[in-house]
Every structure is written in C-alpha cells, then in structure tokens.
Amino acid sequence: MAKSAKRETTDLLVLNGPNLNLLGRRQPEIYGRDTLDDIAAAVVARAKDFGLSVDFRQSNHEGHLVTWVQEARDANRGIIINPGGLSHTSVALLDALIFAELPVIEVHLSNIHRRESFRHHSFVSSAAQGVICGLGPQGYLLAVEAMAGILKKASAAKSKKRRA
Numbered sequence: 001m002a003k004s005a006k007r008e009t010t011d012l013l014v015l016n017g018p019n020l021n022l023l024g025r026r027q028p029e030i031y032g033r034d035t036l037d038d039i040a041a042a043v044v045a046r047a048k049d050f051g052l053s054v055d056f057r058q059s060n061h062e063g064h065l066v067t068w069v070q071e072a073r074d075a076n077r078g079i080i081i082n083p084g085g086l087s088h089t090s091v092a093l094l095d096a097l098i099f100a101e102l103p104v105i106e107v108h109l110s111n112i113h114r115r116e117s118f119r120h121h122s123f124v125s126s127a128a129q130g131v132i133c134g135l136g137p138q139g140y141l142l143a144v145e146a147m148a149g150i151l152k153k154a155s156a157a158k159s160k161k162r163r164a
C-alpha cells in the first residue's frame, strides 16, 4: 500500500462477550465499577499513544462474535478478546480465532483461576498468543501495549520480506 493511501481497516479489534455490557452495574466486588464504555474510552486513548485505531464491540450472541472474527481475517489487525462466559464453552469461537490467523490476546477482568473450577479452562486460550487475567480494566490496556509490539514486529518482518 502506498504511504499516502487511506487505511480502510482499524488496527485493533477489541471484542467482548456475553454480559460484559452489564459491567459497573452488578458484582463490583468481582468486576469493578468501570462500565464497558469506560473501558472502551481507556482502550482508545491507550491505543492512540501507539498510533493505533480501535474497533471496540460487545455482543451477547456467540454467532456475532464468530462472524466478527471471521470478517477480521483479511484485515491486518490484532484481536483483543474478553470472551466472557464463552471462554469456557465455545469451540466455535476458538475455531474462528484459529481460522483468522491473526494475533490474539485474551483478557479477563477477574482472575479466573481463583474462581469456580469451571472457569479455570478457556477454549480461547489455545488460540491466544497471550492471556491476561485478574488485573481488571488495566488488563485491556496491557493487552493494547503488548499488541502494539506484536503488530510492529509483524509489519517490520513484512517490510523486510518485501525488500529481500
């Protein structure tokens, strides 16, 4: 792509699964007081520090998340995902993430390993380059920082290949 060409896609796709739209309204002792809109604003601001644009989405429907991941495949972007309860159940989401062949970082607000045993396993983790859990909204910001590094490395490797 020419340097002057307008980019058509965003750099980071940040996906949030079922019930995360309820953040800030219930169970603050587990999930904190920030709403998902607060987290979205903080993610956009952090991404801006790295010159990255963000597409931040939430759905209560597994199929929506699967479709969004499929659509991301052809774009050169990184996926940050908090799959919510689907982490522990969804082979479909795992398959979509594998198919996408994009860098993935999984985030959980709570430390899933300190909670009920059914939360200890996440299907999504095997498609993720990294997993962050237990750090609340800060986990999303750390994921942005890590993804910025991953995308930078990938684009440097691409340019090197093109020059060779």
Ligand code: CA2
Residues within 6 Å of the ligand: 018, 019, 020, 022, 023, 024, 025, 026, 027, 031, 082, 083, 084, 085, 086, 087, 107, 108, 109, 110, 111, 112, 119
């Ligand atoms: O810790 C996380 O981020 C989770 O992904 C959150 C999921 C949970 O099923 C995972 O085990 C861990 C639940 C999201 C629901 O969030 C609510 C927030 C406020 C009130 C009710 C649910």
